[in-house]
Amino acid sequence: MEATHKFVCQDDLVNPLSSMGMQVACILVISHFFHILLKALGQPGPIAQILAGLVLGPSGLSNITEIKEFFFQASAAEYYEMFGFFCRILFMFLFGLEMDFAYVRRNLRVVCIVAYGGAFLASLFGLTASFFIYKHLLAENAKLNGSFVFCTMLLVSYTSSPVVNRLAAELRFATSDIGRLATSSAMVVELTCLLVFNLIIAFTRLTALRDGFFILLGLVPMLFAFKYLAVWLNKRNRKQKYLRNPEVLLILSILIAGSMLIEMAMFNSVIACFVAGLAFPKEGKTARTLLHKLTYSVHNFVLPVYFGYIGFQFDASHLKSLTNILIIVILVLLSLGSKISGTLAVCHFLKIPLNEGVFLGFVLNLKGHADLLFVGSASKALITWNPAAYNLLLITVVINTVISGPVVALLMRREEKLFTHTHTSLGFEPENPDQNELRLLACVYGPRHISAILSVIATIRGTQTASIMPYMAHLIELNQKRRTNVSYHELEAEEMSDEEDYGGNDVLEIHAAVDAFTAETQILINLNKAVSTLSNLHEEVCNAAEDLRATIILLPFHKHQRIDGKMESGKDAVRTTNQKILRHAPSSVGMIVEKGLAGALGFSQLFTVDIMQHVATLFFGGPDDREAIAWSTRIANHPRVNLTVVRFLPTESSNTRNMKVENEMGGNSDIEVYMALSSLETGNDIDNAFLNDFYNGYVASGKVGYVEKQVNNGAETVAALRDIGDLYSLFIVGRGGRGHSPLTTELSDWEECPELGTVGDLLASSDFNINGSILVVQQHRNSKKELVDD
Template sequence: MSINSNDTLFYQIKRLNETIYNVCIEAPPPIVSDGLWAGHENGKTPMKFFFPMFELQLVIIFALTQICSFLLKPLRLPQFLPQMIVGLILGVSFELKSLEAYMGKLFPYGTHDVISSISSLGMVIFVFINGVQMDFSLITRTGKKAWIISIIGLCVPLCVLFLPLLTLPGRIEAIQKVHGGGGIIVATLSHSLSQFSTIASLLSELQIQNSELGRLSLSSALVCDILTTIISANIIAVQTSSNSTPILRNMILLYTLIALIPLVCRPIMFWIIKRTPEGRPVKDSYIYVIISMVFVLGILSVKINQLFGLGAFILGLSVPEGPPLGSALVKKLQFFGTTLFLPIFVTTCVFKADFSMDMSSYVMVSAGLLVLATHLVKMAALFITALCCKIPVIDALCISLILNTKGVMEVGIYNSAFDDQVIDRKIFGVMMISIMIIATIVHWSVKLLYDPSRKYAGYQKRNMMSLKRNSELRILVTLQKQNHISAATDFLDLCCPTQEKPITVDVLHVIELVGRALPLFIHHHLQRQALGSTSYKSYSDDVILAFDIYENDNQNAVSINTYTAISPPNLMFEDVCNLALDKVATIIILPFHIRWSSDGVVESDDKKILRALNRRVLEIAPCSVGILVARANSMQKPTSITSECSMTQLAIIYLGGNDDDEEVLCLAKRAMNNPKINLVVYRLVAKENIVELEELTVIGDEMLEELKNAENVRYQEVFTENGSQTASFLREIVNEHDFFIVGRRHETQSPQTDGLAEWSEFPELGAIGDFLVSPDLNSSASVLVVQQQLSRVNDVKK
């Protein structure tokens, strides 16, 4: 190969032998061009300068990555795979004679180091962000299953596949003498490990990190990642020299760095949090100081012969996870680290590999077979261990697959090994191909095998209509904001808890996961017992205090347990449904995503979290569901349910012939026992189907008769022809009541609601519920829309 200096960014190039060149470069190097016209005059075009060439390469890589992502989207591949495919395409293009000249113009000799160095910043930031998102305290709270699975999954492959090193030392030494033979040990070691960031990315793409399987996989990966970092750091310190004195010095400096970062930097970060007013963002100056510390600690890590990312990783672990500081760092660095520079880093890493596979190469074939054997051994070890931990077969298989996946971190590990000349280009190419194949197989397999919503299906009926007369009523109340508390307690009053008919309430406070990778679920009663009341501090202090007061005001009638779930918005429904399933809840009460003021102005609208949560829970809930629409001023009126001086006007809209409406009557039966409630039952009947009055179900007929004969219940039959007459009637009564309970009438049609659904803005509320919450009515009444548990027997059989 002969290189002309005109085709590079260097001043002069002199060939010394086949692979070594003597390169001369101007000082200072040409970074920014003189412009198109000035460059034309002095003979230096913009493409002879580093920065314009870097921008061009950036555009090329970004455009190809987006094209590949679009074309491969139907295959549902891992997100980083298109970036690797672009690197493969560019690398192969250099080998083609027809494209060699063009590729030399786009990626001239001398620019590879520049783009690799700049994009490596993305890898360092990625490592730091993953350290920030890790909850290191989870190590002490992780159950035995995670420890057993992670340790066996790490040790068994290493012990089994390193046996040849002990039994056949001569053969291994002969292989090591071959150029690139170090790839044998690198492949065995790296493919035996499980990287936390890789597994967290996979679970996030599959949207199962909130499931029990996802939590166990993340916990196991966290333990393995921490153990791996400790072991690898010590191995690197020992291998830096053959003399004991430098080794001892490196070990002392290593542990000094590990100890000083948390002891010095963590108190500084807590001081930053203390200086940040509640609800206010962290100052940008503090953020920039911490980012500077990332690179300073990286330089110190290199000075003690460690990897550049070690200092960034330890600093990330020292950052208090979550808001305000952890979330601010993640938001600030997410774009430049993960979105911009990291894909370029992945592409340029694969770009270096040699994909001209030589199947006659003993080392290459050995490396490929060893990768396959490592994963088979590790899968078998994890699968058997999971079964011994009494995990179902499908879940055990999924865990073994998840903990075997590979991703961006492995690309960085092999790139470092290649740069340090531990492996050659061909072995590097084998490793890149193995990452792509393994990631694809795991992604497709887990998506096919694991359905987190399957466990919510069951034959057992969990709704109010199926409750026996004296059985316990269990309610799950879901909250997100403080203004949801008063509406929830008013609903509990409506259920009329007494010593003879007590209720059990599980309160779940959902919080958006920001600045951390691990979802968190807290049982506050157990945490109080473990930590003590004096040292106890919670994310949900206001919620806990409010419901503690409510429980004390209703002693022996209400039993309340509070929980906090910190998870991604698109997976909050998992926490809600899991808790409802575990606690055998009869009904889930969800807050509506919009809050209106008395004059119809929207005070808050949270479509991103609450509306998505409500819709998903309605689809898969293991029990009945109620969406509570609370007006901003309805809880402040003297006619609220908790008022002692006036009666509450409660209205039931009943159409009959639907399970949702039967569930509404069950709530009415409980509410009529409250002496502070005036209950009105409006029975809407279509004029052309008056015979419908005589065709009520037996259960509905019994409950209606009981409500008719109650002293504080008024029963009224209303005849309507269509949805227009129903809407007119609702307008007449809407200001006469403080609270409405209606059925959602899921997937049913009736003459009484004909035409209403066409104008429905919120389908999750049903036709009548949507009409009652419309701000056009100028109503201050709260509305509870009830959906009975959906039948999912067919899902179970499948």
């Protein structure tokens, strides 16, 4: 990059820097004004920022002579390019850190087909367009070479992943299935286009060997340095929640140094920065600090300036000619039509609905910074651009993004069903539930709750290869009014301080427990903090679950067990919040009650010990109990769990013969399991059909044990529960929804905590001594009628 070499060799140092700083400030201010106006129309932030660049650029205020002389100085272009270089380093490194690589790996075929399908057809149109541009825009003596053709093809087929990611975050479709497919496909297209562009540069020069050495010299040591530096920094200063600023500066300095070595070889370092972020160790406070620091600065400063700079390239003076206007219209239609047609074709092949294909086509047509590289100074070694061709291609890039962004927002409003929260309960998956990704939101109020919650996460994952996306929210009650009129450095100091008011030392203990859990299980947990008043704390949880499209919400019980075995109440705020979440949750909810004899090895230590845990799922009937069985199908696949389903039936249904089934689970072949053949003829038909499928899928194969208990009333139910109280380290039970069952109605006489349901409340009672924790499951309520607890 020429700017890298020239940046430190300029005579007019102060004026270009001051003009660049003023330009950046103006873009931020004007974009904020546009954002306020366009937000009411449902338009995302990037569109407002591009419009700010249009207003400030040659088509707007820069038409005024004084402003133009201030912003467009002799060497200002090199400074703008250098500033863009640092911006690209930061946001590509951040996107690598945030990249959901597990999703891409699981869906690699679909992602690549969608990405390359649209890009391939667009590149063919770009091939045709290259001859058209050569004939009408380039000088007559300009020679049409292969490099020009390839750059034009890349320009048309390229998709900007920063624009797509930011648009997805603004419009809140990043966590939906179609949104994840769009962002992943955009990243694949961008990296491929940049790789092809770098290869074109390499093959047109005779210094490929030297350049390859510089690339390896920049990338390989950077990856090794990050790997060992992250481990060392995680172990250093354990009492700190985040890294100190000098330590962050050290990491970013290594990143910039490696990128500049690659740039000195006249290659683009975007891919290297992304790979560095992708390979960076995600566990521990090092990655947590980088995400915390970079997310704010990149999303609120770097990307707005980057989008504004895209709009700043628009020069309306080239639209005075009717020929130029027709050329731009043709190029825009070619780009839009080819990308959408190619995407629709592959979506038809993949049997993706038409409306989703149209949405993907417009999303993948968003352009960005690499287009400026394809026609900018990075391609000067390949092509001598005609100023008219250069400016018209830049205008095409801007118009493509300005058109596609609002269309994507419009499609989102018209096709709300594509982005609604649909996976609100697990349901029963008889074949293999581990094949589907499980998204869950776990809530903790303090360090006391962390162990049991983490154990549930480790257990419900199932097998080690199962896909899970866990999020954890540290819920903190806001006791005082938050400061609003603070500057950024004051806010940062308040948020980054280890002595902060919100969370205090609890945050350190929670982070330490999560880091240890990740190191032990390799399950990466995204940890966040929710600070709100007591009356609104449940809204924070419900909104987060809906935005994250979580299938499960995990809550801790407000009571904890003392050394003498009695249950002691904690804060009333915990119980109040739990009750509100149960009423308004947008997904299924599980509440964990941690119990066990003092000093005994309980369920909460599951992920730290290598010992088989015995888990029982209690089934009385109803939707909540069926959801508990659905949770159990995932838990049964855990290598350290021996699961048994215990069904309670009225004694009147036992007048037929029983069949003895041997439990085939390893180490427990001597346990006899009894199943009443008549059970499918009694009770609720839905429950019977559900259990029939479950029995055929899990019990018959020996994965799960099955026991039936014959009882007449609540007293006999209590006696049966006492008999099995010492056999299991975890009891899973539905909250309610059983109607007026004679097996549980009498238990309500002792009910203390209705949020646990009749059976869960009995098991959690201080007077009911069992040697296991309790997981109470509530299925997602779809209507107000279902909100009534039976």
